[in-house]
Structures are given as C-alpha cells and as structure tokens.
Amino acid sequence: MGALQSLPGQPEHIDLAEKTGFSLEQIGVLHKRFRQLSHNEETLRRDHFNEIPDLACNPIRAQIIEAFFDKRNYRQNGEGTVEEISFEDFLVVMSHFRPPSVHMTEEQRESVRREKLRFLFNMHDTDNDGTITLEEYRHVVEELLSRSGALGKETAKGIADAAMLEVASISVGHMEPDEFYEGITFEHFLKLLNGFEIESRMNIRFLNMDTTTLCK
C-alpha cells in the first residue's frame, strides 16, 4: 500500500474515483494495467486487446472487446463506436463490474441492476437499434457454442429460437398469428432477467494490491 501512495498528486485519479466509485488504490492498479496493455501509450486500441493471451480462448472475446469501444457504455448517452479509448473510458467500462455496496437503498440497488443489464443488452444489440433481433440473438448463441465445434449453427438457431419465443411469451403474452415480434427491447430484457440477481452475480473482485506483474 505504501508504494502506491507515493503516486504524487494525481488529481485526475481523485476525479475518476468520485466518478466511477473505485478506490484510489484500485485506480492505481488499473492504471498500471492500462499502461501495460497499451505499451505505455495514452490510448488503447483493439489490437492491444487481441494481444492478451488468456483472452484468446474465450468464445465471446469479440463481443467483450467491442464493449470497451462502444460509446453507449460510457454513461454519456453517446452512440456508436470509437477506435481508441482513454484510461477514463476504460475505467468507466470496468466500473460496471463493481459490486453494489452493502448500504444501498432499494432504489440505488435497482439502478445498479439496470446499469448492469444495460451493459449486457448493449453487448447483444450490436447494431444499436435498441432491440435485440432474432438474428442478433442467434449470433450470441452461436458465439457461445463456437468452441464446441461440431454442432454449430443449426443447434444454435434452435436454441435461440426457443429463447426468443420464451421472451415473447413472457413479455407480450398474446399475439395474433400475423403479428410479428420485432425484437427484445430493454424493458423486455429487464423483465426476462428479473430473477437473475444480476447485481450479485455480475461482479469481479478489484484488487487493491498490484498483481499485474504476475500475469501477462
């Protein structure tokens, strides 16, 4: 802890701490990691992410990386994608994975839930139109099954179709045969994952100690 505190006067960090809710030590650690990933440049690009070896075997790697460059996740109500991100953007995206603190009112907890689910929604909704269409959902399932090889596309289609049907049944209920379910809106998405307890599941432990020297 002593070593980290020797970082003199990083007023941006204090700003960031307030903005994102991380502690100063955590910001310090993440900053080090940022610099390590970007080879000491000021911004990160996609190919920097592609260099992380552990990420290579992740089936949804592409979506994860995209999420960092998606302006909708920067909490500024922006849209579209960028090509490179600053440390602040990096931190803001990471802050989606902070656990809710113990003393939170119901409202705050609800807003944390919405935020996390919004992040997931943005990951699925790749064309930014506010709904997850069948094609996009199929793509999600395909990616998930992409490591399993043989069964591939057909099964993914079936599963995605079943899932969409479920969403439609839960959200809309009754539809005439010639009506058409456009896609999953954010509200439907919320309703769908109502029992999922995302605020306790979608968290990772941000360390206060610097372990970046141990990992690549």
Next chain:
Amino acid sequence: MPSRTGSHSPTGFGRGLPERGLLLLAVLVLLEGSVLPLGAASSPDISHQANSDSHKKADGGHNITKKAFPVLSLDYQHIHIPFEISLWVLLASLMKLGFHMIPRLSSIVPESCLLIVVGLLVGGLIKLAGEKVPPVLNTQLFFLILLPPIILDAGYFLPIRPFMENLGTILMFAVVGTLWNAFFIGGLLYAVTQIQPANPSDLHSLELLPCLLFGAIISAVDPVAVLAVFEEIHINELLHILVFGESLLNDAVTVVLYHLFEEFSSEGTVTVMDGFLGLISFLVVALGGVLVGAIYGILAAFTSRFTSHMRVIEPLFVFVYSYMAYLSSELFHLSGIMALIACGAVMRPYVEANISHKSHTTIKYFLKMWSSVSETLIFIFLGVVTVDGPHSWNWTFVVVTVILCLVARVIGVIGLTFVINKFRIVKLTTKDQFIIAYGGLRGAIAFSLGFLLEKNHFPKREMFLTAIITVIFFTVFVQGMTIKPLVELLAVKKKQEAKRSINEEIHTQFLDHLLTGIEDICGHYGHHHWKDKLNRFNKKYVKKCLIAGERSKEPQLIAFYHKMEMKQAIELVESGGGAKLPSSMPSTVSMQNIQPKKPPPAKSADRTLLQIPKGREEEIRKILRSNLQRTRQRLHSYNRHTLVADPYEDGFSDIIKKRRLMELEKKIKEMSNYLTVPAAASDSPTMHRARLSSGRDTDFKPAQQQKGNKSCPDPQSYGVKPATDNVPTIQVDLASPQSPDSVNVMDEFGRGDQEEDQGLMMKPPSGHKKPGEAEGAREQQKLTRCLSDPGPGGDEDEDEPFLP
C-alpha cells in the same frame, strides 16, 4: 397381531380425515409398542410365552406328552432380527404417512419433532411393558447404516455451483466456527464446574479434557437435523447452502477433535507437539476423505461408461461405490461424510451423462426413499433412547450447556461474518447472520458420538448424554418449530420457485465467459479464471474418459436444452395430454411471430416457411438420422436381457423419416406453439396412446411427448392419420434437430413399453380412454416426501451443470 389391527381399524372409517388420522396414529403406536416388547425379549421362554398369548391358534403340539407332528409351530428366534428391523422400518413409514394425513399438524410442527415424540411414546410403551429397550441407536447401526443414505442423498444432489461459490465462507464456518464452539463451550463449562468451592458437587471431578471433548461433541451442527428442518422452510439458496454446507464439512473437525481429546484424556497430558499433530491430522482427515471419495467417484463414473448393455444394474454401481467410499474412509478414520459428499458430487455429472433416463429416476427415488426412512428412524430412535436412559440429570451442567451452546453459536457467527464480509462480494446481512446462527441445530450425530464414550475413561458419561439429549431436544423442538414463523416475520428471502429458463441458462454461460474475460483484461487470476481453466480441462480430458460416446462432446447449453425439452414433454403428457396448455407457456405466441419477415414484405410470414427446397430435404434427413442414433444411444435398452434384438430397428428409422417429412408439410400451415400443443381431439388414437403410455409407468414418468405421437411405436398404426386440422403437431422450425430428438425419446420409451406390455398396441383405443385419463389425474396428486417430490417436476437441483 393381525387380529388386533382387525378389531381397531373399522371403527375409524366413519369419521372425518383428521380424526381418522389421529386414530390411525394412536393405533399404530399402540400396535408397535405392544409388539416390540415381544421382539425385544431375547430369551426363548419369554418370547414363546408372549407369542402364545397373542395367537389364538395355540401350539398345542407342545403341551401334549406324546410328541405329535407339529402342524403349526412358532419359531420367533429364527427370524427375530429381520422381523424387528422390518417392524421398525414399517413404523417409521407409517408414521410419516400418518403425519401427512393430518394437514394442520404438519404445517405447525416440523416432522422431526413429531417423530421424536413418537419415539418417546414407543420407548415409554416398551418400558411400561417391562421389557428392555433394544439398543437401537448403537453406534454401529447409526454410523454404518442409518447415516450414509442421508449423506449420499445430500451429496449426490448437492447444488455444486452455489456450494463452490461460497466454499470459503462455508469452510470458515465449518472449521473455525466449530473449533471456536468446541473450545468456548468446553472451556467455560470447565470453569463453571470449578467455580463453586464452597459446596463441592460431583461436578468438581470433571477435568478439562473431558469438558473439551464434550464441547467438541456438542458443537457440531448436525446435517440430519438441518436437512429435516430447512427442507420445510424453503429459504433462499444462499442461506440454505451455507448452513447445510457447514453441517457437512464440520464432520472432519468433529472427527479430529473427538479422537484427539479422547486420546489425550486417556493419557492425561497435552504437549505442543500433540497440538501440531492434531493440526496435521485435521488436514489428513479432511483432504484424505475428499480424496478417497473422489477416487471412488471417478471409478463409478468410469464404470458407468460401459453399462450401456446392462442398464438394470446401473443404480447399483452408484450406491455401492458410494458406500465403499464411506467405508474405506471410515477404515482409516478419515472423514466418511466428506468422502460421501465428494464421491456423489464428483460422479454425478459423468454418471448422469452415461446412464439411461430410467436408471436416473431409479437412483433418485431410491436415494430419496432410503434417506427419508433413515431420517425418520433416527428421530424415532432418539425418542426411544431418551426414555431408555440411563440419565443423570444435573441442573447446573445441563442448563449451562444449553445456554453456552446458544451464546457460542451467536458470537461465533457474528465474529466470523465480520471477517468473512471483508472477502465476500455479496455481503451477509444481519438477517442472514441471524438465520445462520438460529439454524445451528444439533442432532443424532452428537448423541452417537457421546454414546461411543467409554465409561471408565469418562465417569460422567451419563451426565454428558443427558446434556446432549437436552440440547438436541431444545434445538430441534424450540428452534425447529420457531424458525418457520421467524423466517416469515423477518421476511427472509425465500427460495425462488421460478423454473430455469433457457434465457437464464444462456445468460449464465454468457456471464461466466464475460467475467472471465474481464478478469483477464484486468490482469489478475480471480476465481472465474480458475473456474474457466477447470472447465476447459474437464471438457478436454476428463469428459472424454468418463463419458461414453458422443455425449462427451456435448456442450452444457445443449445438454440443458435437451433436458428442458424432456421436461416440457413430460409435463405436457402429465397435464392431460395437451388438453390444456401447460402453465409455463400461457401465451399464444408461436414461432411464426418470431421469424423475421423476409422480403418482399408482401408475402406473409407463413408462406415463406412453406417452401422446403429440395436440397433441404436431404439435410433434414441427415440431421434426423444422426439425431436418432444419438438419442438411441442414450435411452435404449430398458429390457433386462438384451438378447432379443430390436425387431423394428432397421425399418424404424425409415418409417420415422417418411413420417417426418410428410408431417412437416402439413404442420407448416398450422398454428403451433413451440413445444406446446393446441387442444387436440381427445379421441384421436394418438392421444390415447399418449395417455396410455404415460399412464402405464405411473412412478417412472417416461418422456412421452405429445407431439411425437404420430409415429407411435406401433408400426401397424402407420396408416392411421387423423384428418382433422388440430392434430398434435410439432414445431415448425425446420432447422432444429431437437424436435426429432424428443420424438425419438418417446419412441424409445414406447418401445420399452411395447416390449413389456405385449399387445398393448393391439387393443382398440376407445376402451382405454377412462383409465388413461384417470391415471393422468392421479399423477397430479403426488405424495410428497417432506414436501418435495423428486419427480421430474420438482428437480431444480438436477439442472445444475457441473461447474458451469
């Protein structure tokens, strides 16, 4: 004996149900109470006399001087041990039945309390009859026969995911918590016994080590009691797994402490070296137990890979390997409970991938049955031995023990939570802590351990036993009865009854990968990373070894999907053959609503799907064929002797294919819900078959699927096709290979049915309408075992994939 029951039961019939239940209860208790003394007597004279009293037909042959040929003779000695055992088991089971017939009682008082009361009554009756109470809760019987089924049941159905996620917390509570309890209670008890120098009571002779030993015995939370009580209160998964996991894992600590203190108290001195050895011993006991269990688990999984030709003995392997694991670890004084848990948890995902559906159901039912009977017996015996004694009541000791237990538990939980919360992402709230503290029930394990103590080393043995029994009674009665209203009062989160949907499963997997990815980006190896590594190792090497055939490559999501399909199919048939839509899909949304509109917009969605290009037919056929084989591998061969080759095997796939293709064109026009079926004409022959087939195996519910009925296993009905429109149809999606799968499932079972009920299919359908419906209705009222019927409807636990 038959005469006695005969005279009592008719009187009960005229009254209402609760009264009848009470009467039945009274009769049963009286009956068992009076018969058991007859059995308890070991000398042949007494038994001979007693039996000759109750039997009208006197063994007259013995009274006549000339030895006539004994037409009817009695030989109780010959059978008395199995007879008594069966009588006890019968008593236990009838008690359980009786309790559930009295509805209000079972909701106020937990079953465990009622059973103890019954045990008290029976014990009292036996004592009144002047007979010696059989030593029912002797340690051999308890630890080797009664305890393993319960633990195996718990371990096999242990929800792995929440268990692993909270493992750190559970271990803290189990190890540190139990140690704290043991030393706190033991130490303070010793202090209390020494504080009255003025009037020296016989407590003064109590030394430190026996006190510590007593503390060790009494401090362990008991899995049997926890299971019995918690099962009825349905609290949320986290709390359940915390308390339950603690009760399982603290066995290692208890074993070590017990042996340690027992050794030391005979020697008299303790050195630092001994303490150090104790620590090593703990690690050996715990890890050794887990290792032994894991080895047997892997053996069982490996064996199950080859059982495809001998499905009938599959459940036996599961049971025997697990029991061997338990016994092997008991051989080395390792922790048997941890071995059983490890064995069950390790073998389950692989065994379930290998065995047939029916074996799976068998295992489930047998485990639930045995553990249920065991638990009932344990509580009854607790009551019996309470009456038996010998007791040595010492007000100070007992009261102080009870108070100390409570206080130690509360302090321990609060203190530990304070430390644990620093490391947890989802902190434990005060409410959680209260429930954890309050759920620390003691039970029969403590008593059995106390019973094991030798009298010459522990002169105060009876006092200990009395105190233990008092604590058990207190926790089970007071805490057991009040925990339910407290849970309501504190508005503790209850178990979510929602079924796992495919969306949740997709997102669970998605989230796992996402979090692993973020951890990698952050640059530290958190537990998601290790979990992912383990999963990959599992998939790459372990699954290939232990799972037979193609299923080793089946990813989690797909396995889950298949399971869900089966479940829905079973549900469909149970709900009366599709006459009403299952409640899970109350909407009329169908696949057509989902398919995206294809350009040009002038065409409606339906017509687009009508076109099956020729090229696709080949594809479909290939997919169907491959899926047929896959499912057959999984579900085939129900018959005991696989000598008889499947007569229709070769022609079968062709029939299926043809039928599928013809149906596909028809179905496309019709409205069909995915996996749900619109109301069909209830007298269509296919509906009959569905009901028949589902009704046949009332206990083992085969995965009959409504929609597959067209290709029922009777090839002779091939030509029969209902001309009506609202015929059970399958889902439209051409690309999905799942529906043929599920169809095949039904066919396989229909096949099994056909072979066992010869001529089932030959009968005209119309005659069977009523029995089919009646049986369908009967299936709705299922008896619940402690409110949980492990039928396919209530098996949320099973859906847990292994380390997903």
